[in-house]
Amino acid sequence: MLKITLVRSYIGVPEKLRKVLRSLGLRKIGQSTIKQDVPSIRGMINKVPHLVKVEKIEG
Numbered sequence: 001m002l003k004i005t006l007v008r009s010y011i012g013v014p015e016k017l018r019k020v021l022r023s024l025g026l027r028k029i030g031q032s033t034i035k036q037d038v039p040s041i042r043g044m045i046n047k048v049p050h051l052v053k054v055e056k057i058e059g
Helices: 015-024 039-047
Strands: 002-006 032-035 052-056
Touching: 002 039, 015 039
Parallel strands: none
Antiparallel strands: 002 032, 002 052
């Protein structure tokens, strides 16, 4: 499982990357979501590594 936290604002970010953040379930700075560690989620994270913080959690 991965804990994904939005750490930077997406003002000025292209719409394509905003849609990636929305699909990850992130809207506000500091908001976190827990997702499974699957290749599709990893691909989304790799599109916006400068905006999010990722932590691996057990469970």
